[in-house]
Amino acid sequence: MGANGDGDPVDTQEAIMHATYRALCTHGYANLTMQSIADEFDKTKGVIHYHYDTKQDLLVAFLEYLLDAFERNIAVDESDDPVTRLEALVETLLFGPPERGEFDHWELTTAMLEIRSEAPHNAEFRRQLSHNYETVEAMVIAIVEEGSEQGVFRDVDPEAVATLLLTAINGARIYQVTLGRDDVAELTNESLEAIVRDWLCHPDANGE
Amino acid sequence: MGANGDGDPVDTQEAIMHATYRALCTHGYANLTMQSIADEFDKTKGVIHYHYDTKQDLLVAFLEYLLDAFERNIAVDESDDPVTRLEALVETLLFGPPERGEFDHWELTTAMLEIRSEAPHNAEFRRQLSHNYETVEAMVIAIVEEGSEQGVFRDVDPEAVATLLLTAINGARIYQVTLGRDDVAELTNESLEAIVRDWLCHPDANGE
Structure with a gap:
């Protein structure tokens, strides 16, 4: 092809x-x-x-192209346990795929931010970004549900956990490029790891 | 004046x-x-x-004007206990000040997103946004430190807690206007409240 x-x-x-x-x-x-x-x-x-035909048509195709590449890059190893999978997904979303992807992570975050800032004025961008959000949200929810079924995670609202992770990751990436601070992404990763291990994990599952 | x-x-x-x-x-x-x-x-x-002189000069003054208004609007009641203060600050950052501020919260979030998206290309915007980030971060850190001293909060890295709250709030507001979803901000508020009460609060301080 x-x-x-x-x-x-x-x-x-x-x-x-x-x-x-x-x-x-x-x-x-x-x-x-x-x-x-x-x-x-x-x-x-x-x-x-x-x-x-128009710059608008081109940009809609471009956003689809970016989001397709993004979704290919965030696949996680289904055979891992829920904690490992969740932490791997958080790291990939924060720092890019483990094997260097098609795009420089910083540039991609900047480009996505530019398009996001147009989304309030552009229904097609909102539709595509919403589809992308729901895809990643569904991945997190599936991992949290599996962890709860296995008794590894406590009984939580999976959607609330997904929202917390996705908002923190999105905010961290935007601070990273708008404040020029990589340490915000590093600290967010540490905080989310602590949240997963000390809050999301069932107390009985700790120290096993 | x-x-x-x-x-x-x-x-x-x-x-x-x-x-x-x-x-x-x-x-x-x-x-x-x-x-x-x-x-x-x-x-x-x-x-x-x-x-x-230039549009750039005007926009630098405009960002300063927005951030000054923002900082005036997020003052919290120093006499409240740390949990109440932290939750009030999170709510104000997510939804705007309790008394309607000078700006519509949705419009302000959209306007700030537009300026943020220029920050990777504009050192003066980055400087102003960094100053604003550090101001809010210092507010959160002060509350967390006070809570730890009082034995209400567990022994945590206050900077890591501040980073988690600020990234989640920033991400939620951006999703709110770019996906058109108010429920993301609502869910983020619920998640952060759960994190404060069930994770940040010292287990001994629960149920008092």
């Missing part, structure tokens, strides 16, 4: 997505134009317009 | 700040221009330029 060189529309679309990513990282959302995307790309603005 | 009508520069600057806020809420950061600010304002673009 998409390995036939220049003329292949899949290759071209992939190249446009990469160019959009680079243009967004370089110029920021406020200064992102079709021209600035074409400048990151060995083809003309006309080629971009052939595939995407 | 600033009650002398039209010619008073303090009044004019205050009016420019309000116009900037309205223009930002209406058009978003990407479409914010000096003209769109002037349109929200009963004076000309020239008046804005008289006070602020």
